[in-house]
Amino acid sequence: MTALRSVTSVDTRLREVVPDAAFRDLEPRYLEEPRGRYAGRDGRVIAPASTEEVAAIINVAADAHIPVVPYGGGTGLVGGQIAPDGIAPIILSLERMTQIREVFPLENAMVVEAGAILADVQAAAAEAGRLFPLSLASEGSARIGGLLSTNAGGINTLRYGNARDQVLGLEAVLPDGTIWNGLTRLRKNNTGYDLRHLLIGAEGTLGVITAAALRLQPRPVEEGTAFFVVPSPEAALDLLALAGERLGGGVQAFELIGRMGLAFLRETMPEVRLPFEEAPDWVVLIDLGLPAGQSQEAVLEGLFEAAVAAGIVSDGVIAQSEAQRAEFWAVRESIPEANRRIGSVSSHDISVPLGAIPDFIRRGDEAIARIGEFRINCFGHVGDGNLHYNVFPVPGRSRADHEAERALVKRAVHDLVDEMGGSVSAEHGIGRLKVEDLERYGDPGKLMAMRAIKAALDPAGIMNPGAVLREV
Amino acid sequence: MTALRSVTSVDTRLREVVPDAAFRDLEPRYLEEPRGRYAGRDGRVIAPASTEEVAAIINVAADAHIPVVPYGGGTGLVGGQIAPDGIAPIILSLERMTQIREVFPLENAMVVEAGAILADVQAAAAEAGRLFPLSLASEGSARIGGLLSTNAGGINTLRYGNARDQVLGLEAVLPDGTIWNGLTRLRKNNTGYDLRHLLIGAEGTLGVITAAALRLQPRPVEEGTAFFVVPSPEAALDLLALAGERLGGGVQAFELIGRMGLAFLRETMPEVRLPFEEAPDWVVLIDLGLPAGQSQEAVLEGLFEAAVAAGIVSDGVIAQSEAQRAEFWAVRESIPEANRRIGSVSSHDISVPLGAIPDFIRRGDEAIARIGEFRINCFGHVGDGNLHYNVFPVPGRSRADHEAERALVKRAVHDLVDEMGGSVSAEHGIGRLKVEDLERYGDPGKLMAMRAIKAALDPAGIMNPGAVLREV
Structure with missing residues (x-):
């Protein structure tokens, strides 16, 4: 009885703080992710129309200790947008906060809401005679908030950097419902700790990005x-x-x-x-x-x-x-x-120091050959040291034939990457897929500091629990 | 007696963990800063030769609750390197950790220790046919650790960004003495929270930067x-x-x-x-x-x-x-x-959104004219929205004649900057000089998050206490 009453009360309170238009049906798309590794089971989908509504929702969630999973375009490849278990979360979709608030061509800047789709942001920049250089395969559906929360990479990072390098300022709702207004367009601003870069790449575990001031480039x-x-x-x-x-x-x-x-x-x-x-x-x-x-x-x-x-x-x-x-x-x-179409046994989004690339490719081939007979397609953003190192069956065999070896292959590649000073997640992030990898390969001092920061900013652990860091 | 015994014991323990060569006399330069606003009174100067020695010192300090003030080139303009009151600190000078560990021309990267002087870093890059673009007036004495801890700006930020933008990876000692080895040269690495950008600009309050992997540019x-x-x-x-x-x-x-x-x-x-x-x-x-x-x-x-x-x-x-x-x-x-040589009544390191510069200059003139008769020299990095807005006496009067108006002038400039969405510390940082400004003009949500992070990473409050955040 107690649990039931508490659930009802949360829904009532949510209905009090956000209008009916914000509530969405729990369509399958909110429970799926592109690679089919994770499936959500339950949740309340809410699509707020403003930062204040986001704050109100997080407030209710913080009080009731209900998890919040921020949801952008749903294109993430590491399961950061899906809660497969635990208490049914609030799936907080940014799909209604798509406004391009203002473009400042003279300043090479624009301010957009977190739900704006990357292609629309690119188009708005182009209309003003400017370039928003972030570019990647899912740009037609990926949303800015998700791209920043995962510090997305893509094809232009060699020249312009990763997603974080395109950001002048952020607006976000912190895990206690406080709105942080850091939506500055300043190029120089040395006033305290850089919360912006802490939230970027935190994959929704330290708060919800609601808007961003983005840096534009000359075309x-x-x-x-x-x-x-x-x-x-x-x-x-x-x-x-x-x-x-x-x-x-x-x-x-x-x-x-x-x-x-x-x-x-x-x-x-x-x-x-x-x-x-x-x-x-x-x-x-x-x-x-x-x-x-x-x-x-x-x-x-x-x-x-x-x-x-x-x-x-x-x-x-x-x-x-x-x-x-x-x-x-x-x-x-x-x-x-x-x-x-070929169907990989295991694919890896890794990076190594540029100078180590040739050696990595050679040693990777050797390590995989020790496990069995495979085909390797190694390609990618070599200018950034970021390789997509993917392992496939030989003709006549399928990925299903290699179930038993998949973990071995992944481990061999990741061990080698780690040994060569590389990263086991170059551009896709940790999400839920690589939590164990982060524990295995991450610097212990960094992990300790990350856990301390998470506990300090989100003591109730409501923000995207289980992503990036294991739930405690 | 207790206090005395405790002091002796700290010195004994420090002597146990770092060799004699690390101990320095308390020369005046460790107690002074360029603008003469802050003076240190006491302290133990220790100049470790390695990251392990830094960690050992911080360990002792953390146990004994002795403040640690990291000291680079001593060129900071906001008093971040001076503890004018409180318990006599350990002045942790990076002057012996000046090694340029390795240059990677093919990767456009180099790894340097925190005590390396900026001009030497620039020269090492040039020798390898590359450019390290950070450049500012004090480059002959400023050290990399301090430049990163204050996220220094300078004259090339329009093209290459601030100090933080030149950093691929960091090595640092956290406030409990843990060494964080984040000295990666990777261009893409999305594995958890970005501690690098948290330590950069934290002015030594969250740990001591001991080395950095820096990004180089083609010349x-x-x-x-x-x-x-x-x-x-x-x-x-x-x-x-x-x-x-x-x-x-x-x-x-x-x-x-x-x-x-x-x-x-x-x-x-x-x-x-x-x-x-x-x-x-x-x-x-x-x-x-x-x-x-x-x-x-x-x-x-x-x-x-x-x-x-x-x-x-x-x-x-x-x-x-x-x-x-x-x-x-x-x-x-x-x-x-x-x-x-003229002698300013008040000088201001401010930034505003680029588009607001003309309006700021006009309204600044008006605001100062309401206070009294002054000369204004407004100059600087307009490409970054960063103006040095300095207010001087008219000929025949001196800065001493305007003592009473100094606070008024500063307040008028900073209020205007804040109203226009600008920053009251564009490139010099907060240090001890602008703690009150940060409290007045900083976003309350950001300040709350900063205090939570500081308390989580440095619960004993030993790292550069009183800088950036008021001591609690």
């Missing part, structure tokens, strides 16, 4: 894209350094693709046009954004000639039109879909 | 500098936007100087060559760093012509040599010395 005046064939990952790194020396910050993306990635495309997505007849061992997709007064074609040709002279590039092709640029990028962006 | 291939005369601060902002659109990230610095600044130079430092016969109302110093294939002179000429056509620039002069570039920069960099 590049000219852009260009090329594929350069390199003999090895070492040569790819030399090419990256050479490009940096010649072009400064002009290199926007620098993606490494191996022979296996191209073979997967040919096998599963024959409609994707490949730039080379014969698939090379390694190819780099290089993308430039240049200021006025430079020709991208001349710059790419100059880089190609210098790289050939240095013996680090053997072949290359420069996109001749925007359509061809899109075609080149389609090669890179189709690889995750090709991977899905 | 610009060509650099250029010009003075452009603008009719107003509004026009300066328009020029900044125009330069951004034409040049992308190529603008390294964009400094505004007013007629008063030039007059002060003429009055107190006639040896500084001024670029214009007749001092204009407002002049912008613009500094470019360009990749290969662009001529800085052509780019500056193009910008000048476009700006004149747009009616936002009336005159200009482009440096014709490196010597002349240095001469142009000497104008900007001599202004703080000229200010010292």
